[in-house]
Amino acid sequence: xxxxxxxxxxxxGILGRMDMVLDQDACWRAVTARxxxxxxxxxxxxxxxxxxxxxxxxxxxxxRENVVFHRTAAAAEAAGLRACxxxxxxxxxxxxxxxxxxPRGGAWRGTANTVSRALALIExxxxxxxDTEALAARLGLGERQLRRLFRQHLGAAPVSVxxxxxxxxxxxxxxxxxxxxxxxxxxxGFGSVRxxxxxFLALYGRPPSDLRRRRGEAEAGGTIRLGLAYRPPxxxxxxxxxxxxxxxxxxxxxxxxxxxxxxxxIDGTEGAVRVRPGAPGRVAVEVRMGVLKALxxxxxxxxxxxxxxxxxxAIARDLSADPALRAALAAWPGLRPPGDWIDSHETxxxxxxxxxxxxxxxxxxxxxxxxxxxALYWTRTKEQYDGQTA
Numbered sequence: 072x073x074x075x076x077x078x079x080x081x082x083x084g085i086l087g088r089m090d091m092v093l094d095q096d097a098c099w100r101a102v103t104a105r106x107x108x109x110x111x112x113x114x115x116x117x118x119x120x121x122x123x124x125x126x127x128x129x130x131x132x133x134x135r136e137n138v139v140f141h142r143t144a145a146a147a148e149a150a151g152l153r154a155c156x157x158x159x160x161x162x163x164x165x166x167x168x169x170x171x172x173x174p175r176g177g178a179w180r181g182t183a184n185t186v187s188r189a190l191a192l193i194e195x196x197x198x199x200x201x202d203t204e205a206l207a208a209r210l211g212l213g214e215r216q217l218r219r220l221f222r223q224h225l226g227a228a229p230v231s232v233x234x235x236x237x238x239x240x241x242x243x244x245x246x247x248x249x250x251x252x253x254x255x256x257x258x259x260g261f262g263s264v265r266x267x268x269x270x271f272l273a274l275y276g277r278p279p280s281d282l283r284r285r286r287g288e289a290e291a292g293g294t295i296r297l298g299l300a301y302r303p304p305x306x307x308x309x310x311x312x313x314x315x316x317x318x319x320x321x322x323x324x325x326x327x328x329x330x331x332x333x334x335x336x337i338d339g340t341e342g343a344v345r346v347r348p349g350a351p352g353r354v355a356v357e358v359r360m361g362v363l364k365a366l367x368x369x370x371x372x373x374x375x376x377x378x379x380x381x382x383x384x385a386i387a388r389d390l391s392a393d394p395a396l397r398a399a400l401a402a403w404p405g406l407r408p409p410g411d412w413i414d415s416h417e418t419x420x421x422x423x424x425x426x427x428x429x430x431x432x433x434x435x436x437x438x439x440x441x442x443x444x445x446a447l448y449w450t451r452t453k454e455q456y457d458g459q460t461a
Contacts, residue, residue, distance in 0.1 A: 098140040102126050111163035113140050114147045123147035128158035145235040146226030153274045161239035164300040165380040184419050185210055186224045194371040198233035199260045237261060240367060245282050247297055252280050258363040298353040301379040304405030307348045313409050339365035346373060375410040386441045393437055399448040408443045
């Protein structure tokens with residue numbers, strides 16, 4: 072029992088503040104237990120093989136002296152490691168819990184929220200067409216400061232994070248689709264097929280085509296099917312109901328499937344994206360598009376609309392401190408606020424409040440950095456109370 076004390080306390084005992092180094096021994100205990108709660112929260116670097124893995128990797132556990140843990144996949148690749156072909160780090164849930172671990176209030180908004188905004192821009196392709204200096208300017212700070220914040224929170228430079236995202240998306244496309252390699256390169260955000268091949272040769276010592284386990288013809292109609300990961304629980308009926316009710320142009324929900332029309336002026340391509348629940352912990356995404364290089368931006372928007380990077384454990388832990396929300400969190404686990412397809416707000420989505428509700432606004436300061444989730448549960452609580460007293 073004492074051996075797993077850190078894992079039983081949850082991820083806070085392993086990560087602590089994200090501006091601090093990982094507790095290597097606590098991470099080791101999580102790996103030996105193959106605890107799925109830590110999937111995507113850190114990565115296991117095996118220096119003897121040059122590979123990094125998810126904590127749930129089914130391969131034989133390496134020797135302790137050969138292991139160094141990294142906060143992000145980008146940090147592992149910056150250390151010269153390559154992604155495991157067995158556990159496939161590109162399929163791990165995104166880790167967003169660090170956003171709530173920085174100091175609360177103004178310091179939280181000024182550091183972790185800046186990195187969060189930068190990550191959203193990188194995921195949408197900001198560093199595919201511009202450099203780090205331009206990204207920093209969009210965020211209103213200097214390039215050196217942006218690099219420092221990325222090292223502090225993520226353990227890797229912005230360009231390393233961008234390259235890791237490109238590589239992992241390309242790897243997922245290789246494994247899960249039958250796209251030609253030239254199309255994979257474009258869809259993952261590589262500027263050229265030559266750069267794509269050189270990057271994979273450097274990382275894996277083989278051309279990208281050798282990573283493909285299945286062979287076949289590309290599907291007619293140009294439809295790309297991928298699975299995106301999230302952390303359960305997830306209240307899918309509530310999410311689909313919320314999306315159906317918001318009456319947004321180009322969106323609809325029919326039979327539990329959300330569809331969004333893609334437009335060249337917004338998305339860089341014409342087409343459509345369809346989203347539905349998939350296997351446990353996965354959402355099934357189908358994208359029909361004419362311009363493959365627009366795929367990273369489309370997937371970034373899907374993740375935002377469906378809040379796939381949410382950390383239910385951290386949200387429930389923090390919001391349960393409010394007695395008014397404790398019962399609601401237990402009664403309706405996995406509520407998430409739908410995000411905007413086009414998002415230009417300065418405030419992180421997790422911290423936004425619906426306008427016009429003075430009661431919620433007055434109470435919500437105690438819910439930071441999860442005010443959006445607190446408002447959802449507060450609304451559910453009031454609706455239940457009103458229904459009982461009607």
